[in-house]
Amino acid sequence: MTSSRVTMDDIARLAGVSVPTVSRVLNGRDGVSALTRDRVEELLREHGYRARLPTRPGGIRLIDVIFPEIDCAWESEHIRGIEATASAAGVAMVVSSLTGGPDATEQLLRRLRLGRTDGVILAASSSAGTMRAALSSLNVPVVALAPASRVSGEVPTVDTTNFAGAYSATRHLMDLGHRRIAMIAGHPEIRGSQARLDGYRAALGGEGVVEAGNFYFQSGYDAARRLLAGAEPPTAIFAANDYMALGVYEAARRAGVSVPAQLSVVGFDDLPGARWASPPLTTVRQPLRDMGGRAAGTLLALARGDSVDTHVEMNTNLIVRESTASPQGGVQFGGERRG
Structure with missing residues (x-):
């Protein structure tokens, strides 16, 4: 059969x-x-x-987009890019998250088994092996968008140049004259986090000073508090995403440390709020909308039976704003002069 x-x-x-x-x-x-x-x-x-719906002329009717959670502008920017490409092709989309736990995941899989989807985009950690394995029996094309872990060569991926972006952020700070440059890393189990950490270390030519984070504001705040309270606080901090960079801002404010006069800060993502931060945040821009659009275009091509690139890395760009400046000698941290 x-x-x-x-x-x-x-x-x-x-x-x-x-x-x-x-x-x-x-x-x-x-x-x-x-x-x-x-x-x-x-x-x-x-x-x-798969209980497929009758195929209309043009073939593709509906795609599903799955995130581990939807709680910030990172997901929203991807969704806007996916929606623009799908809409232009006359294709509907359904966006889901896995925040409801195993029950919600199983309900999602049951709906997909009805065959009312022509393809699936798995974003971030929703592309983990368990979900990919569950989808393999549906006989629908799958594309991984910014996957959290390495995926098999059979699944096309759309990602960004995480290593190069982190390298350029760190080199920017070094070119300004900073030598005590710390990094607040992202979640250690996410592949992009490791690539950003590697880029930072490659630019420094050494291990550097690294504090653990998890991409949330609070972890950036806590890590910056630890760094600023040290015997030799950094003159610059590179945070692995914008939310943690804003946590650094708050830690600096509470410690009486001025950005950028006493502390330069660089983020990663260039989410819409970065330009409205005070001061506007220097950050590495990921082309989040374009990544979403490319993932949707790849999925539609797969559904049509066209050949596609199996792995795409879209370029990052350093956006220099007002949160970085040359270090000032003998600045004060927490009331104590440290040169």
């Missing part, structure tokens, strides 16, 4: 249940025992069942 010809009737016969029971499983409805549900779902995966 081939996956292109399998029907609900076939699945029902193999499972020894009725067609309405298979339908209830597909729709995630109650009234089916756990044992029966597991058996039916196993057969659906095994035979690649």
Whole structure:
């Protein structure tokens, strides 16, 4: 039995249940025992069942976009880029997150098994192996957008030049004359975090001073407090994203440290709020909308059966604003003069 010809009737016969029971499983409805549900779902995966809608002229009707969570402008910028490309092609999109835990993830997979999607974009850590494996039985194209971990060569990826961006940020600070340059790193299990850390260290030619962060404001604030309280506080801090850079701003404000007169700060992402920070934030711009648009275009090409680039890295650019300046000798931190 081939996956292109399998029907609900076939699945029902193999499972020894009725067609309405298979339908209830597909729709995630109650009234089916756990044992029966597991058996039916196993057969659906095994035979690649997809209850596809009739294909309209042009072929592609709907794509799904999945994020681990949607809580900041990083996701919003990607979504805007995806939406623009999909809309221009006359394709609808559904955006989902995995914040509801295993139950929400399973409900999402059940909906996808209904076949009402022509492809899936997995963003950030939603592209982890578990989700990719679950989608493999659906026989739909998948594209990974800014994946948190390495993905197989069979899944096209759209990412950015994290290493080069971090390198340019650190070199900018060095060219201004800074030598005590600290970094607040991102989440250690995210591939892009390691690439940014590697870029920072490559520019310095050594390990540098690194504080752990997790891409959230509070971690940037806490790390900056530790750095500024040290015996030799840095004259510059490179934060692995803009939210942590804004945490550095707040830590500096509370410590009575002026940005950039006493402390230069660089972020990463160039989210919309970076230019409105006080002072406007020097940061590495990721082309987030363009990345989303490229991921959508790649997915649509896959769904049409076209060949695509398997791995795309889009360029970052350093945007110099007012949060960086040459270091001043003998500046004071917390009331104590340190040269």
